[in-house]
Amino acid sequence: MKKSIFLLVLLSFGLASFAQETASNYDEKLAKSLNADERGMKKYVFCLLKTGSNTTATKEESQKLFEGHMTNIGRLAKEGKLVVAGPFMKNDRNYRGLYIFNVETIDDANLLVASDPAVKANLLEAELTLWYSSAALQETLKIHDKITKPKM
Template identity: 65%
Template sequence: MKNILLLILPFWFSIASAQQENKYDEKLANELGADEYGMKTYVFCILKTGSNTTATPEEQSKLFKGHMENIIKLSKEGKLSLAGPFMKNDKNYRGIFIFNVSTIEEAKKLVESDPAVQAKIFEAELTLWYCSAALQEVGKIHEKISKTKF
């Protein structure tokens, strides 16, 4: 978790610095649900290796395809602000989701829509997280910079 914070803090500080240099945009702040600091509540999810260790390669392939399709669906719905895998590690961390919802209950329903979670390939840990409301804009920017789509 410490490593995650070390990666996220520079992002947060760069946003904070940019906000000081730029003029406040009340319309955008309202659209993004930002508080007076430009922040909002999300739900942070760590996906870990689940208990299903018997899935065949064919089953895993099908589940991962469904996993990616679900990520794209939730992103298009505005419910998922960020997702991505971890590199190989000794903590059994597989990836993260940052859900654009304000309660654990809402996020639990969303994570349970993932076929890989349903099949217990992944298990999810959920916690409330406070971050820049601008995080929701990452997906729009990513679309502009990715040549290959999933």
């Protein structure tokens, strides 16, 4: 009997503390501003960038196209259309990088991918899929700016 009462009390404290933790942090205004659903999640489009079919570009052409690629990344990020981007380390799968687009359809993401000079020139190939993740990802760039040292 004592063990049953002890377990009941322990369970009650556990549930009470869990309920307090989950209810106290919710920010409805922030959730709405990020288009979060009741789970704090939303749809994105995940883009896997792979080595493209263009093997004839010169070093100078590739360099110019990748400068345009980086400029395009910056533009899409400033517009709020791109929440995460980055290269993969050397690998044997021809994976070059990824984008996470802040759009809800593959068609919308295709328009954004088409604006990338390296993709247009077939130096990179994009593979797109719908992805469901935390709506808070959209805040990544704001945090990134706070941890990036300015160029001197």
